[in-house]
Amino acid sequence: MTKCKKPTPYDPKLIAAQCNPVTLRLGCAAGCWKGENFDMCGKPPVAIRRWTRDDGYDDCELLPEEGVYGPACKLHANHDVVPLSEVLKAVADAGCWKRDPSLIPPLPGILPYDPMRIFALCDPTLLRLGCTTGVSRDGDYESCGKPVVAIRRWMRSDGPDCEDMPSPGWYGPVCKTHANHDVVPLAVILDVMTGGRR
Incomplete structure (x- = not known):
């Protein structure tokens, strides 16, 4: 029987960093095909998501084991989305509430x-x-x-x-x-x- 890995708790500092207006203006961080190129999606984010190693558009070897955080559009907010209450709490704790x-x-x-x-x-x-x-x-x-x-x-x-x-x-x-x-x-x-x- 395989052991299920317990999900790690969300990191408030990483969430708050992804709520930076500059980061959000870059759009959804999901990797997708644009013509013949694999690039960042870039659509307006509706949530913050924790990505797994094979989700990124960049060199996956550079992503940490536990995953990275990034903004996601409604199309790419398909799993491990940070609850909105966690996002707002992270923003509050960052001192801009x-x-x-x-x-x-x-x-x-x-x-x-x-x-x-x-x-x-x-x-x-x-x-x-x-x-x-x-x-x-x-x-x-x-x-x-x-x-x-x-x-x-x-x-x-x-x-x-x-x-x-x-x-x-x-x-x-x-x-x-x-x-x-x-x-x-x-x-x-x-x-x-x-x-x-x-």
């Missing part, structure tokens, strides 16, 4: 996302409730509840009770399985949570 709604400036370039709704959804109490996607269990709809890795904007047809949803869509925390479209980019979340002062 501004959890005061009055400090949120109008943030140019992030529309159509709503900064106040994003801010409200990043409350640790709400994040601990888990993914808000409606899933069918024994014929009844209830929330998914898996660990949250991103904030998504839902459409009217996405939830279990469509009648109660506002027309332009509503926001909710989601797990990696349900972060399949219209996920708020991580840079937008961090701008809102730090008051644009990183």
